[in-house]
Amino acid sequence: MLNEIIQTTLNNYQYALIVFACLFVLEKIRPIEEKQPFAGIVFNLFIALALTASIQTTMRLLAAALPPMPFHPLLTIAPPTTWQGKIGCEILVLFIYDFFAYWLHRVEHSVPFLWQMHKMHHQEEHMNVTTTNRHHPLEAVLRVPFIMLPMVTLFDLPFAPLAFGISLGMILPSFSHMNLKLDLGRLTPVFIGPQLHRLHHSSQAKHFNRNFANIFPLWDILFGTYLAPVKGEFPSTGLRPVSSNSAYSGLDLLARVKRKSVISESSFFETTVGGIR
């Protein structure tokens, strides 16, 4: 079962690229940051290529090597027959996927070895849709034991919604990383948008270790890590202390001089004040 899920997820990956391209255009409508460094976007796209190669290679190897499941899953959910049932089943798959993704993410912020990998995602200071795939290539490997394996071990879910749900679970976070000034209002605690996830990436200490879920804030609400944004709140992002963020502008000589001092300040911040977050 896991092998087929992995193969179908890989086949659906092409749709993720189309979604990314559409959202990249859409975020120009009302950006949080008007001008973002082009070099950062190019860097993220190269990382996305490395991540895709890592996902493809790892999952193909695993799909070929994994033995059939030695026992039956604990809970069986019958295949839906009505369209309402199909939608309900898809939402259920997404909730289950997001539950395991929540705990993987939370563990990545708690275990020093895993934080060393995950912090690459948090070093982004100019968040946009390309940040979605700014992950250490090894993080892709972790999704199999932490998300896919428990899903198929514990639940006997119908194949089509399960494969589609896992693919959606990997695509939907591109919405929450958008450089888009969008306040979801009453939907903020229902579905994760760019404002709520921006708090997770915030460089302000008061936002650290909050909003770990990828799709549904429900998991943060249940496990005590939910933090709602204040109206109009779109904080700066990255691992630098908040006071230094505005000084980091990039190309001119003056900025480079400032940047040197900011980097040493940042190293101090990461190893002492910020630590694992």
Ligand SMILES: [Zn+2]
């Ligand atoms: Zn994180």
Ligand SMILES: [Zn+2]
């Ligand atoms: Zn993120």
